[in-house]
Amino acid sequence: MRLRSWKARSKRALVAASLMTTVVAGTAGWAVGNEQQPLTGPPPGTGSWRADHALGMRLPDPATASPARIAAFFDSLTPTQRRELLVRHPSVVGNLDGAPVALRYEANSLSLRAGRARERARSTDPDLTPQDHERARSLVARYDELLAPGRQILAFDPRGRGQVAEVFGDVTKAQHVSVVVPGSDIDLSNFDRAKDEYGTPAGMARSLHTTAGDRTAVIAWVGYTTPVGLGPDAATGRLAEAGAPRLARFTQGLTASGAPRPAVFCHSYGSVVCGLAAPRLSASDLVVFGSPGMRADSVSDLHTSARVWAAKDDSDWIDRVPSVELFGLGHGEDPTSSAFGARRIPAERAQGHTGYLAPGTDSLRTFARIADGDHSPVDNRPTGARS
Template sequence: MATGTGTGTGSGTGTGAGTGTARTTGGAWAAGSGSGRLLRTLLAALVAAAVAVPISAAASPNVPAPAPATFAEDAAPQSRYAANRANIAEAVRRADGADRPGRAARLRTMEASGTAQFLVFDGRGRGRVVEVFGELESADRVAVLVPGSDTTLDTYERFRAGAVSLQERLRTEHPRSAVVAWLGYDTPGTVSSTVLTAGRADEAAAELGPFLDRLRGLAGPGARLSLLCHSYGSVVCARTVTGPAVSDMALFGSPGTGAGSVRELATGARVWAGRGSGDWIGNVPHVRLGGIGFGTDPVDPAFGARAFTAGAVGHSDYLKPGTASLDSLAAIVLGTTAPDSEADHG
């Protein structure tokens, strides 16, 4: 979905915690009315783009739900899945009891198969979910999807659909693959006062980094992890410290990251960037003033990312079956990208 962000001031370096010098694509801003006009232009463009994107199923912050299940550090995935299925069932009962049929219906959809694989489930407030598609314990290729704004328990199915599409595409070439849908943070609203800053991304990065370390121990021996980061999720990934298990990071539909180049990111992974020709976010000004905006466009050669083909997709369509973007992202996860796609701009 459309980009957004949280409260607070983002990092000028994109390497973590909200400190550093502000950057823009054109160098330091001059003081005075010129910067004010540019800032107003940025605000207007982002808000206009945001309101053009449909927003469905507003979050339900007051729905009662049980506390998340807790596990020992070395608990096997199967035991986590079983405990979280039971937790979802209890969350359904509580939502019904509180006369919240919308949330109850969405939770029933999540548990419908009886075999859903949730590493994490927290039904309180906007909700947090980490779901696995495929056999994680034997997988040697694992893609972690990080969503953008307005992704909550109440809109989870659209995020889940992308994860399912990617997993189906991966397993046609590589059965030992898995996809992890990581809704592990409170995503910002598209139309909100948080839409231009990186506070939520900094909070999310502090959760995502340790999760990736734990995930490596749950996946197959020597598993190769890839981060696929959509929209505001690309701001999250850019601020996440990744270990050697993360081989690739793909940024798509990105508003920018707050960093001026790949060299400023806290990762040793190969960094990819792509944007569909139908994605409205390409019209958002890639500027940064103080803690507002996200600076250099990741698809700009100056950023230094490797380009991947995204085709004509719109902002929410990168993982739809049959698209060039889905093929490209699957190839990044599997390590089968064509040589001409791997040109490093920086």
């Protein structure tokens, strides 16, 4: 009997995996040649940081020191010592989870200015190609935008496709903090694009902050290498596995620097990252929307103390992707299914895969309640139930 049951489950999984491949290929085609190499390890400039003994002490290793250790280290420094490290190692300080938030803003401003100067020089370098010149001019414009007055850049790493985190509100004074984790096709160049605004982490974060109010700060976090297109990277957990420790460390750094435990909002492939990071996340709430799965069969499999919420609107194309994980392909149970056990978030007014934080939607209104610390369930029915 057990053998027949196992064979039946395996057969259903194989059929579902085949169907998932067909759906993805039929929707947009496999993104051939777009396999991404994940950015891992400590911040750029770590080698120089490790070799710096100018303060008469060994600096904590960014690769091994916990965010709590980093926070304690900076607490032990004088303002002058902090500034010395900021000026000598802006790329490390600006990306060091646990370092003071205001210091990271200033460090990233220095890094962006240095990057802009470097790319300006490259844009007219006669030894470079016209394509190199065009790329350099594009980066100069990008850095100009990020250096605009009022922008708060909590992380900036130009390596690869580039990573960034931007804050909306005042993290140091907010009673509540939220983090938005994006899905595929997001990087330094487009995390705040005007087109499809509410499909970008910056647009989502800005909308959530506006709706939740000033008691809540919201961070758009692009701290992992996202998949490009609907190809093998999007269908497997490889990039999510590389990104999960980075997300966990980022949330730990927030709490180590004095912020409250954040609510983490995870869109699309970002929910795969959040699912894998869940046991180590310093989070009050874990909210997934437009999710292909979290690499877990149920909330209990996430091994988290955070409240888990899920939303999916009926017009979201992600609903056509079968809920299966087999031989590394697919991401498991639908978080909005009754079997998964997450708290249901209404999303009847959301449209498509990127409309969950559009103004006027029931999903945004509920997200804002969660972000603002309202922990009461919005609906006591099991997820997936219909009235």
